[in-house]
Amino acid sequence: MEKLFKTVSFMSATLVMVLLASIFFSLFHTAKPAIEEYGFGFIKEKAWDEEVPIENDIAATPVKKEEPKAAVSSDDDDLASMLAGNTSDVPTKTVYGGLIPIVGTLLSTLIAMIFALPIAMGIAVFLAEIAPKQISNIVGIAIELLAAIPSIIFGMWGLFYFAPIVQSFVGGYQVSLLTAGLVLGVMILPFMAAITRDSMRTTPDVLKESAYALGATKFEVIKDIIFPYSKAGIIGSVILALGRALGETMAVAFLIGSVFSLPTSLTSPTVSIPVAMANSFGEATGMKTSALFYLAFLLFIISFAVISIAKFYFLRKDNK
Amino acid sequence: MPIMSIEDFSFTYASAPARSLSNINLPIQKNCITSLIGPSGCGKSTLLRSLNRMHDLYPNNEYEGKLMLLNQENDEMENILDIKKENEFIQLRQRVGMIFQKPTPFPMSIFDNVAYGLRISGIKNKTELKDRVEDALKGSALFGEVSDRMNKSAMGLSGGQQQRLCIARAVALKPELLLFDEPTSALDPISTAAIEELIVELKKDVSVAIVTHNMQQASRISDYTAFMYLGDLVEYGETEQIFLNPREKKTEDYITGRFG
Numbered sequence: 177m178e179k180l181f182k183t184v185s186f187m188s189a190t191l192v193m194v195l196l197a198s199i200f201f202s203l204f205h206t207a208k209p210a211i212e213e214y215g216f217g218f219i220k221e222k223a224w225d226e227e228v229p230i231e232n233d234i235a236a237t238p239v240k241k242e243e244p245k246a247a248v249s250s251d252d253d254d255l256a257s258m259l260a261g262n263t264s265d266v267p268t269k270t271v272y273g274g275l276i277p278i279v280g281t282l283l284s285t286l287i288a289m290i291f292a293l294p295i296a297m298g299i300a301v302f303l304a305e306i307a308p309k310q311i312s313n314i315v316g317i318a319i320e321l322l323a324a325i326p327s328i329i330f331g332m333w334g335l336f337y338f339a340p341i342v343q344s345f346v347g348g349y350q351v352s353l354l355t356a357g358l359v360l361g362v363m364i365l366p367f368m369a370a371i372t373r374d375s376m377r378t379t380p381d382v383l384k385e386s387a388y389a390l391g392a393t394k395f396e397v398i399k400d401i402i403f404p405y406s407k408a409g410i411i412g413s414v415i416l417a418l419g420r421a422l423g424e425t426m427a428v429a430f431l432i433g434s435v436f437s438l439p440t441s442l443t444s445p446t447v448s449i450p451v452a453m454a455n456s457f458g459e460a461t462g463m464k465t466s467a468l469f470y471l472a473f474l475l476f477i478i479s480f481a482v483i484s485i486a487k488f489y490f491l492r493k494d495n496k
Numbered sequence: 497m498p499i500m501s502i503e504d505f506s507f508t509y510a511s512a513p514a515r516s517l518s519n520i521n522l523p524i525q526k527n528c529i530t531s532l533i534g535p536s537g538c539g540k541s542t543l544l545r546s547l548n549r550m551h552d553l554y555p556n557n558e559y560e561g562k563l564m565l566l567n568q569e570n571d572e573m574e575n576i577l578d579i580k581k582e583n584e585f586i587q588l589r590q591r592v593g594m595i596f597q598k599p600t601p602f603p604m605s606i607f608d609n610v611a612y613g614l615r616i617s618g619i620k621n622k623t624e625l626k627d628r629v630e631d632a633l634k635g636s637a638l639f640g641e642v643s644d645r646m647n648k649s650a651m652g653l654s655g656g657q658q659q660r661l662c663i664a665r666a667v668a669l670k671p672e673l674l675l676f677d678e679p680t681s682a683l684d685p686i687s688t689a690a691i692e693e694l695i696v697e698l699k700k701d702v703s704v705a706i707v708t709h710n711m712q713q714a715s716r717i718s719d720y721t722a723f724m725y726l727g728d729l730v731e732y733g734e735t736e737q738i739f740l741n742p743r744e745k746k747t748e749d750y751i752t753g754r755f756g
């Protein structure tokens with residue numbers, strides 16, 4: 177029996193590793209043409225699905241001409257590809273660059289964090305230390321329910337109810353970096369608050385009592401004892417929330433505008449990596465597919481790095 | 497002369513159906529060591545934690561009677577159960593310090609641990625902080641062992657050193673009364689002896705109430721002993737009298753090891 181159990185658990189562990197490795201390599205494999213074509217310059221390249229004249233030194237490489245399908249591109253892109261198409265005597269190629277979705281992903285995540293972090297900390301402190309037990313339990317359940325809401329519902333709510341309110345305050349577009357970031361923030365907020373509350377609750381009573389016994393106020397105990405003690409858990413929750421925000425697709429797809437243009441202000445629409453992938457895979461072929469996989473590969477690496485750091489912190493906490 | 501006088505004192509926990517302490521009358525003499533002994537669950541910690549109003553950190557616990565604390569400025573006794581405002585609680589806890597069963601170093605440096613109470617009491621002057629931290633560490637027989645690593649984390653100290661650090665942390669505030677709740681029960685015999693010696697040393701400057709389930713410890717260090725049983729104070733007297741000549745049958749049974 178024990179042997180069977182050992183075998184099964186070993187096999188499941190192996191399966192997970194195999195799965196992880198196979199995802200990594202299939203992403204890498206499909207992205208390879210784009211990686212070879214664009215190299216690290218992909219990260220800095222603004223153009224996405226644009227025709228550009230071929231420069232002399234790479235004129236030898238075969239032109240992978242594609243129909244400029246601009247279902248998700250802005251007017252500018254259409255214009256650019258039209259212009260490029262008209263100057264037919266100059267050889268052109270279609271260029272894919274990751275700068276806009278990468279910037280969109282990082283900025284929307286940053287806005288979400290700036291918005292959600294202080295509020296989540298406030299809620300966690302309230303639940304763990306200030307509210308009476310009954311209230312803390314009720315609000316705690318509400319927070320956990322919020323954390324369980326599917327992201328598409330946040331997206332719909334955000335588009336139809338939240339974005340108009342934000343717009344009425346700051347102007348600009350309803351679909352924008354700002355509204356996408358804020359809804360993303362609302363989404364990760366309950367998750368961060370719940371984990372932070374839990375790790376604050378692990379502070380031993382006797383440690384808090386020792387500080388109170390020296391004449392500390394509640395505020396001082398929270399600041400000097402509870403926060404330092406639960407620091408590792410809080411950082412962990414922040415990084416897990418980061419990972420979630422980076423990869424979020426549905427909520428952001430409703431709100432970010434899905435246009436390939438660099439945001440010029442908080443209220444301008446743009447696109448993020450997951451949204452670019454979700455919107456473009458349908459009609460993508462050839463180099464475009466490969467470029468999308470390159471984006472996916474980059475997102476995988478960013479998220480993987482973020483989660484590894486989170487794990488590192490959690491482990492350090494366990495060892496203490 | 498008592499520094500604290502416990503009068504007709506009863507205590508009921510919010511979650512308990514009945515009183516955990518009933519009608520306690522007991523003095524804590526100034527510059528003396530008073531030990532509280534009795535079988536586990538008899539209410540020793542409950543009584544001790546009443547003396548700095550620790551129970552107020554949790555809601556709906558109920559005190560009855562009086563806990564009179566000597567105000568050294570005008571020599572009058574004041575009832576600490578009248579305290580309601582946060583700043584009064586802070587003052588009380590600066591005057592009545594507490595050391596717990598397990599050492600509770602804060603996750604910060606040795607220096608910051610000892611300076612903690614001073615800093616939150618508003619002392620900012622660096623040299624004053626340094627002087628008082630060093631005095632407290634010397635007074636707690638720890639300075640020699642830690643003087644070269646004041647900025648290292650306190651978590652790296654041994655259990656006995658950590659407990660002396662906690663004593664230094666309390667002593668730094670120059671309290672009038674120190675409450676010890678089984679301070680050596682988590683320590684080895686050598687560390688225990690060091691702490692006992694330290695407590696005896698401390699009584700020059702401060703009055704001490706100590707809970708212990710170790711009767712040898714009570715007889716070794718304390719001037720007065722109170723024996724408690726099931727939430728009642730059974731007998732109180734000079735330590736020698738309690739151990740050599742108990743008046744109550746219950747006390748005799750307990751100190752001769754017939755129960756507990």
Ligand SMILES: Nc1ncnc2c1ncn2[C@@H]1O[C@H](COP(=O)(O)OP(=O)(O)O)[C@@H](O)[C@H]1O
Pocket residue numbers: 509510511512516534535536537538539540541542543
């Ligand atoms: N937080 C609490 N809530 C309710 N009852 C408690 C609490 N703490 C202790 N008690 C009860 O009060 C009585 C005295 O406990 P305590 O003072 O800890 O005893 P001692 O320190 O003498 O071992 C015991 O019956 C214990 O179960």
Ligand SMILES: [Mg+2]
Pocket residue numbers: 540541542
């Ligand atoms: Mg006890």
